[in-house]
Amino acid sequence: MFSNSSKYAIKAVLYLSLHSSESRKVMVKDISNPINVPQAYIAKLLQELVKEGVVSSTRGPKGGFFMNEHNNNEKVIRILDIIDGEKKLTNCMLSLESCNEDKPCPLHAILGPSRQNILKVLNENSIVDLALSVRKGTAFLPL
Amino acid sequence: MFSNSSKYAIKAVLYLSLHSSESRKVMVKDISNPINVPQAYIAKLLQELVKEGVVSSTRGPKGGFFMNEHNNNEKVIRILDIIDGEKKLTNCMLSLESCNEDKPCPLHAILGPSRQNILKVLNENSIVDLALSVRKGTAFLPL
């Protein structure tokens, strides 16, 4: 469904959303361990996310990664778009050039609606929304 | 969403469902071209499908691949299970061991239902169903 990298990225962002703030930055080594992802790997992913404005960071002593208001309000789909590429979730399920809503391939025909729904949900839910569901106890970690 | 291999496999099976029968077998080279997949590659995939009873074949002169009644009535999901592995579509979207229906991870919580729906559709629709949709003109190729 999603790539390993995307899963890692989501876990990291979720962790930051729950445990960081402008005044409470967290270093890679303190992220990689709790979310169970190799440090060098998650570092690289985080950098991409920072570049795209989904995560914030400052370097030097007392530096680290964190989520500010703006970051927290980004939609979940942005992470997937950045890490896996935008088309991953939208292009034809048989990779047919000519497949579209009007002339769908057989697979598109039967599971187009489900896919649309996934897209919708990912476009509507922001990162805080997920974090909040954990805080409220409707969703669970550990990462 | 699906792996390249799965897409290829579905295309091949669909092609066979539309163009073959017990009395009209078709050779790999005559499949690979129309579905636009390298011959050696699709040959390998077809062999796996034959082994699992989703496709039929006979070798020697006048031999080739084909779909019989039984093959045509297999559900689409079987192809995915065989090529990508059963868990690909069912396991946690964050790869968390402890994620399940009762204690879902945040992602599971928001797009579990969509996924369930995809599973349902793939479990209900058989290969002929897809072929039929093409014959009736509600779905379209070319592959």
Next chain:
DNA sequence: AAAATAATATGATAAAAATCATTTTGGGCT
């Protein structure tokens, strides 16, 4: 200004997926 710290950039290695090529086996034909 220098030293220490932590992200950033770059790139090397490893593992998995996709692609390609060769040999072997079984079934029909003469």
Next chain:
DNA sequence: AGCCCAAAATGATTTTTATCATATTATTTT
């Protein structure tokens, strides 16, 4: 029986994804 055809089996290569390691740059503290 021997020959030919086409799938089956095996495995080599290439590409992509995942993982790891090192050097560089920015910031803070002394």
